Amino acid sequence: MTGPGTWLRGLRRRLGERGTALAALLALVLLAIGPLVALPAVRCEVFGLGCRRPAPQPSAAEPARTATPRPLTPVEAATWGSYVALGDSYSAGEGAYATAADRAPTNRCRRTSQAYYHTIAKEFRFAGGSALWACSGATTQHVLKGKAGEPPQIERVNAGTSLVTISVGGNDAGFSRVLAGCVIRVPWSRACRDQGGEIADRLAALRLSLAEVLDAITERAPRARVIVLGYPRLFAETEGAAGDNLSIGDQQWLNSQARALNEVIRQVAADRDHQIAASGGAGSVEFIDAYSAFAGHEVGTPDPYVNGLKVDLAALAAEPASFHPTAGGYRALAALVSQQIKAGPGRPLHQYR
Template sequence: MARLRTRLALLGSAAALTAVQLTGAQSVAAAGSSQWVALGDSYTAGVIRAAGDVFEYPRDGCERTDRSYPQVVDRDLGGLFDLTNVSCGAATIENVTDTPQNPIGRHLPPLSEDPDYPFPAVPPQSEAVGADTDVITVGVGGNTLGFAGILTTCAQLGGESNGEGTPCKDALGSGIQARLNKVSADYDRMLAVLHERAPKATILAVGYPTIVPEDASKCTYGDLTKFGTITQGDLAWLRTDALEPLNKAIEKSAGTQDSARFVDLYASSRTHSACDDNKWVEGFVTLPDQLSFVHPNALGHRNAADHVEEAMLNTLS
């Protein structure tokens, strides 16, 4: 239903501009497209094959794909917003703020060797933002939390425990709050830097979708198309103590900045986790042989695009 409402709102941008939002939107149209910069990590960039093809050549290792939500939004709203997409797989919050990044592409040995690796460093993503930027979308925080490393550790410990108990929670649980505290501090600093670089811009802080279902028993132990050997107890812990608090930390940071707005993807994707039949997030592997390592597929990016589009259109009114 949300997608339908968004699509109806987009049917003919010129018609939309001359209807309800006549005054504000026409003035934007008269001045030209709003300048939009997309920042973020792999949940923004796309990265996996289930989120489309890498469209930039020569590749820079950031793995931006053509069905990732910035590109979907650009196709839907291209007449209203002029996109600069510098999102990059594996980016931390600091890589957005002020730290150059060495992209990894698809170089994940021994499972995946990237023929173009190593890639030259890319500059901090905030350098793409300037005084003329009108809208910034940013989806980042998971790598600062260390989510990929947590998943790897949980799978290893779950395999050793034969699926019993909460070995990952037992090993890592006491350190999760410190990780979340760093996310909050880094995110606050990032928003301040973005606002300083683009004082007139609206910053849309995009959260993360549902990854683990409320009922972790949906996640069959040992199934690599889900979470492999992570125990169901550890999956429940990841959801309640790491992933949901990550979204809350991002939302709280956005709430402290007058120019920032939080875009929630969690509620709309609640029944589309990596363990649901109609999944919007892939598990460790996408059949027959694609390493996806728990990233949104094209359906997940379409859902993200719907919510981001709505928030972006609100900036025109």
Template sequence: MTSNMRLDAAGPSFPARRAALVAAAVLAALGLLLGSTLTGPADAAHAAVSAAKPDKPGKPGGGGGNGGGGGSGGGGSTELEYAAVGDSFAAGAGGGSYLDTTCYRSSKSYPKLLDGDADKVLVAFPACSGADTSDVIAQAASVPTTAKVITVTVGGNDVGFADVMQNCFVFVTSSCASKIAAGAAIVDSQEFADDIALVVTTLRQRAPDAKVIVAGYPLLFWENGSGVNPKYAWADEVNDETVALNDRIQGVVEVNGGVFVDVEDDFDGHGIGSSDPWINDRNWLSLSTSFHPNATGYLAYAAAIREVPLQ
């Protein structure tokens, strides 16, 4: 499928060179957020900024956790040490109020929302946009061995999330179908299953007493009664592949002793194109928010994770 969509609004007289520069900038920005990958432990260490939080009068013990695993502060606190690893959906990209512009960690991310609960204190938050399973395994080094709760969202970058978004929804190229098919093949592969399993087992080995909670992905696009998104022709195929991705991750996670949280139902009726979207649509001026949950979406993520008994 090809597209007649233009980046320029000035018509044929718009200088071709400037249009090319705009297109290059768009691809670079999207690649940074959606498709960049960390290269190893050094990048993971850079991403593991302090997750220290100020005292919160409404919380027992008043907080006091930090990225180095300092634990909860104050006498008699019942807070469990909590670490959050993963990709852009774990970091909170799209939620706004960013804590950094390298990983797009957001103060409105589900880890920071869960940090506000009375029973948890966020002691490590190395989640980073662009991370795949190998990067999350590297992030595990930032998790305190005393952590009792670890949340994860990962797998989308392994199956080519950025390639699909770029070719199916940003520019809509003739490569869209092949990118979706390539991602589907990876989902079905034993290598992908092994990589997800290694994430879970690595985290369980790192923090033996921790409950490892893997949160899946929402369906990005709303579909009408005919199974069609009025704006995007490839929306239904991508939604179907997201279901397959979540199912694959869930099966592997549960076999390896983790807990899977499926957020598909939580986001039902709130995809791109709905009357009340919890997913950010394509935004040429702010690609860092495109195709990721907004602040309301991360509230839904946090609420779904809270349903998991921690003890």
């Protein structure tokens, strides 16, 4: 094997003086570029040898993989969107008035500044805002079809709704008429507890109509937490505690009917939530047992959370505030709702971040 020196000497012999000059020039070139050729960058750029390609980077169309999504907490699942309060007088705030607007004739749904909704809207930050659409006297059908000239409450719910609270069913069960039948005693009226058969029929119908309402809400807002409130017991079941011509037996019977109403609502809510969970849905339907919310503060006690019978003597009729919560009662309901929002449905929520 010959080296560069032998090759250059041979070139000088063949070309004479010119070969000597050319050989010297080539020697200088080889001395200059030899070290450079040894560099990896030069070998890669000039000869395409020894090149190291950089690792491929994700493009804008293919974002880098992120960590496994984490489940939302119960509060996050309730507050990522908007909050709407639906239902009847127990959600509207009937019975507790603090401002002129609370009693204004134009306030046809009698929504008041003392409704539990206001406490919840202040306590939690809802990314999509909040609104009170409950209407006094509303039944399940009013939620779906409207009342007092207002659009149906169901239309206030949409895919951006993350929390719905609702109390409904008391008017379907006819509790206002039941209470009137117990309190207002005239010779031709039926006894208080003779109304049991009618109430049972109404509760049977409520199972179907309440399921229709909850299905409509969860269809329009499939990721919402829907919190359904039960009703508190109103009477202390002690002699003279009610103060409204009600015996202890009548009070016990009325409280038992409230418990029966709550059980129907609980069962329907649980059935709807089970269907959502079984299908892997993102929302929930949760029941709040409010039966004992006013314990020690029933009608006739020293510090009642519920109004007793209030009579409009000019009209010879009960005032709307009768047997509805006071401001203290709505604060008690707000505490239950707040607790439920924080606790969650007692099962995993299929919502992730």
